[in-house]
Amino acid sequence: MKKNNILISPSILAADFAKLGQEIVAVDKAGADWIHIDIMDGHFVPNLTLGPEVVSSLRQYTKKLFDVHLMTMPANNWLEPFAKAGADIITIHLEAESNVKESLKIIKGLGLKAGLSIKPSTSENTLKKYIEYCDLILVMTVNPGFGSQKFMTTQLEKIRNIKNMQKRLDINIDIEVDGGVNKETSKLCLEAGANVLVAGSAIFSEDAKNYSNLINSLRNHN
Ligand code: DX5
Ligand code: ZN
Numbered sequence: 001m002k003k004n005n006i007l008i009s010p011s012i013l014a015a016d017f018a019k020l021g022q023e024i025v026a027v028d029k030a031g032a033d034w035i036h037i038d039i040m041d042g043h044f045v046p047n048l049t050l051g052p053e054v055v056s057s058l059r060q061y062t063k064k065l066f067d068v069h070l071m072t073m074p075a076n077n078w079l080e081p082f083a084k085a086g087a088d089i090i091t092i093h094l095e096a097e098s099n100v101k102e103s104l105k106i107i108k109g110l111g112l113k114a115g116l117s118i119k120p121s122t123s124e125n126t127l128k129k130y131i132e133y134c135d136l137i138l139v140m141t142v143n144p145g146f147g148s149q150k151f152m153t154t155q156l157e158k159i160r161n162i163k164n165m166q167k168r169l170d171i172n173i174d175i176e177v178d179g180g181v182n183k184e185t186s187k188l189c190l191e192a193g194a195n196v197l198v199a200g201s202a203i204f205s206e207d208a209k210n211y212s213n214l215i216n217s218l219r220n221h222n
Contacts, residue, residue, distance in 0.1 A: 006219045007196040009034035009067045009176070010211075013049065014147045014200030020054075024061040027203065030211035034067040034089070036178070036198045039082070044073035044096050045145035052078075052085035059086035067198075069117065069178065071144050072096065076103055083110040091115025091138045091176075094126055104133040115176070119144060124158045128165070134173055137162055139194070142179030147200040151180025156192045163193025186218040 010032045015023035024035055037055060042048040055066065065088040072078050073096040082090055090107045094116055097103045107114035116130055117138035127137060139159050142149035159175060166173055176196035177189040186197050203214045 005195055006190065007033040007174070008215050008218055009036040009196055009198045010203045010215070011036040011038060011147065011178070011198050011200035012204070013038045014204035016204070020058055021061045023204065023208075024058060026208045027211055027215070028062040028064050030208075031215045032064060032211075034065040034196070035062060036067045036069060036200075037087075039068060039070050039072060039078070040145065041072040044093065045071045047145045052081040055082060055087065056085035065089060067091070067115075067176075069115075069138065069198075070096075076106065079103070079106050079110060083107075083112055087112060089113040089115055089136060091117050091136060093117050093119070093144070094130070095119060095122060100130050101133055104130060108133075115174075117144075117178075118158075120152050120155055124161045124165070127162065131165060131169065131173065132171060136174040136176055136196070138176045138178055138198075140179050141177055141181070141185075141189075144179075148205075149180055151182070151185040153185075153188070156188055159189060159192035159194050166193075181218065183217045183221075187221040190221075 010027045040047045040049040067089045068082050068087040069091050075092040075096050104114040113135040115136035116134045141152050141155045174196050175194045177194045178198035181197050181199045182202040
């Protein structure tokens, strides 16, 4: 059963890169809400993934929202290329731009949802200046750069504090969690106040016929 207030965004970083189109079709059919696409530049993070041309070529495989997580420094020069490639949400890192407010405005000006992410070492207090310009806050529960890392439970308090910030300000934003999210840690994230869960290895490391069960196991906890 699908709980409609919880959104699952499979991270294709853990998918089979030789058949990305088919992998996207498979998670779409299995009940994914969004498709999480990690863009790494080998500079902001010590890993390199893919560029706008690849995103553009994947656009034909699903109508689900493309949730683009930009781990590039700077971020601004990539906003328009990824918007043109078919992104629906672009999330930038607070640590990667000096004028974050301006970047968020550019994303919205391109007609997209604007997200802001912080690394585990960055305090949630830094978000206060920007939260009203955001549609989404992405809390990293691993150090960005690689999949299959261990979930940092120290970040749960951060999720709770952001949820309280949202309630206090009475604003409508998504709180997304990324890194080490699996059947067990997803429950902790939801309890802390998150409503969007990114999961890479917890979904794509198994056979495609299990994607639906795996996605459901992130949403439903008995
Ligand atoms: C890490 C990426 C994540 C990653 C998550 O920098 O932002 O989206 O793919 O992978 P798992 O779910 O395996 O931790
Ligand atoms: Zn990500």
